[in-house]
Amino acid sequence: MDVAVVYETHYGQTRAVAEAIAEGAREAGAEATVMEVGEATPDVVRSADLIVVGAPTHVLSMSRHWTRGRAHPAEVGTQGDIPDGVREWLATLPAVEGEWHAAAFDTHLPSPLSGGATHGIARGLRRHGFTLVGEPERFTVEEVEGPLRTGERERARAWGEDLARRAAQPQL
Numbered sequence: 001m002d003v004a005v006v007y008e009t010h011y012g013q014t015r016a017v018a019e020a021i022a023e024g025a026r027e028a029g030a031e032a033t034v035m036e037v038g039e040a041t042p043d044v045v046r047s048a049d050l051i052v053v054g055a056p057t058h059v060l061s062m063s064r065h066w067t068r069g070r071a072h073p074a075e076v077g078t079q080g081d082i083p084d085g086v087r088e089w090l091a092t093l094p095a096v097e098g099e100w101h102a103a104a105f106d107t108h109l110p111s112p113l114s115g116g117a118t119h120g121i122a123r124g125l126r127r128h129g130f131t132l133v134g135e136p137e138r139f140t141v142e143e144v145e146g147p148l149r150t151g152e153r154e155r156a157r158a159w160g161e162d163l164a165r166r167a168a169q170p171q172l
């Protein structure tokens with residue numbers, strides 16, 4: 001079982017969650033790789049038995065070019081590129097046919113009004129033909145730049161282990 005954990009990050013928090021998910025998947029006996037969204041080519045996606053896609057919540061949803069600009073003010077108005085996020089990646093992801101497994105997660109602030117990126121990620125994955133392995137999961141950061149709330153890394157690890165075990169079952 002090959003698991004690819006694909007993330008977008010601006011302060012490193014979603015990457016930390018992605019790495020913990022991959023550790024958990026390895027606990028379940030999977031081979032797991034972690035990659036930033038720009039590295040997740042269609043070939044990489046097709047070679048995985050399970051893709052786990054995560055992004056930070058920006059303005060209640062997945063990031064947009066201008067919200068990423070807020071996180072990288074030095075790049076705004078220069079030739080320095082603001083890289084694409086999961087929203088743009090999903091838009092260009094080729095559709096799959098057959099039984100392809102995926103899961104979605106996000107990071108967000110601890111507010112009841114925080115919104116979330118998982119809804120859009122899950123919808124995008126389904127639209128491209130993926131079957132979601134369980135419900136999307138959400139991980140809390142204490143402040144915009146982090147850190148992750150205490151215990152979130154462990155929760156991410158346990159979730160990754162559970163996902164890999166579920167995806168390995170012939171019938172979900």
Ligand SMILES: Cc1cc2nc3c(=O)[nH]c(=O)nc-3n(C[C@H](O)[C@H](O)[C@H](O)COP(=O)(O)O)c2cc1C
Nearest residue numbers: 009010011012013014056059060107108109114144
């Ligand atoms: C421009 C901008 C908008 C944000 N909007 C929200 C929001 O609507 N809801 C929320 O919970 N967090 C919001 N955040 C906080 C991010 O979710 C937080 O920075 C992210 O989880 C950190 O993960 P990262 O280090 O992987 O980027 C926002 C952050 C930025 C930079």
